[in-house]
Amino acid sequence: MINNPIIFYIASFLIITFALCSMFLKNIIYSLLCAIMVFFTASIFFYTLGSEYNAIIQAVIYGIAVPVIIGLSVMFTTGKNKTQKSSVLPLVLAIGTALFVMAFVYVIMISLAMSPDSFHFMDIQQFNSYDVISEFTRGIFIDYVWAFELLSLLLTIIIAGFTMLKIKGVHKWK
Amino acid sequence: MEITMYHYLSVGLILFLTGIIGSIISKNVIKVLIAIEFMLTGININFITFATYCGNDKFDGYIIALFYVGLGAVELATALYIFYLMFQKKESDNMESYTEL
Numbered sequence: 373m374i375n376n377p378i379i380f381y382i383a384s385f386l387i388i389t390f391a392l393c394s395m396f397l398k399n400i401i402y403s404l405l406c407a408i409m410v411f412f413t414a415s416i417f418f419y420t421l422g423s424e425y426n427a428i429i430q431a432v433i434y435g436i437a438v439p440v441i442i443g444l445s446v447m448f449t450t451g452k453n454k455t456q457k458s459s460v461l462p463l464v465l466a467i468g469t470a471l472f473v474m475a476f477v478y479v480i481m482i483s484l485a486m487s488p489d490s491f492h493f494m495d496i497q498q499f500n501s502y503d504v505i506s507e508f509t510r511g512i513f514i515d516y517v518w519a520f521e522l523l524s525l526l527l528t529i530i531i532a533g534f535t536m537l538k539i540k541g542v543h544k545w546k
Numbered sequence: 547m548e549i550t551m552y553h554y555l556s557v558g559l560i561l562f563l564t565g566i567i568g569s570i571i572s573k574n575v576i577k578v579l580i581a582i583e584f585m586l587t588g589i590n591i592n593f594i595t596f597a598t599y600c601g602n603d604k605f606d607g608y609i610i611a612l613f614y615v616g617l618g619a620v621e622l623a624t625a626l627y628i629f630y631l632m633f634q635k636k637e638s639d640n641m642e643s644y645t646e647l
Binding site for chain 2: 373375376380387394395400404407410411414417418421422425426429430433437438441442445446449450507508512516519520523526527530534537
């Protein structure tokens, strides 16, 4: 766990700012870009809270996969609308770029063990990677195996439903 | 200055409230779905905060947050597909156009 006020306040400011921008920008593409930044910033929160595994999952699923799905939906559904120009986009891109640069610099510093002295780590709960993976595995496959199987079944039903709708069409539904 | 549990909970609460307000005031269907994802992200921050600060010997909060991420992605994919199917009929992305399933 990283208990650094600088990282916390910067990440808090960014996540709230991007969330508000995402809600109040009129163009859906800019709103989606801000939402991506919110999801990445949330993964930074997870990392600072000591859950690196959740941070990676959040960054991969919410930061990459979910925006791709939303982007495809935007492409399929709003192609006829005119693109709205916004002066907020350069500011959003600048803040996003700065966030990424800071995150990468920090990760590189941590990996090279060159973190400044002000970056003090809490020593109340420290796990090595083997313990984390073993606890996650035990939780998913033993303690919460029914929830895991239910989620897998739900995914299978959704894929089967999509396939059925694609094959049969939606004319009956209309 | 030390960051406590309440700082993280406050951020999660603000994100959750932003999602609620956005889902109420937004007229675009996709924006409403993004707002719902914000709410789920705020809940996830709270889960992981409680798991970190209130003892996580079994990593329960982390694992539940993991399930929430999976369920959120599934919910979003389903909702977007339903929206796409309805868009073919309605030709509109305004929430007020979708008063019936």
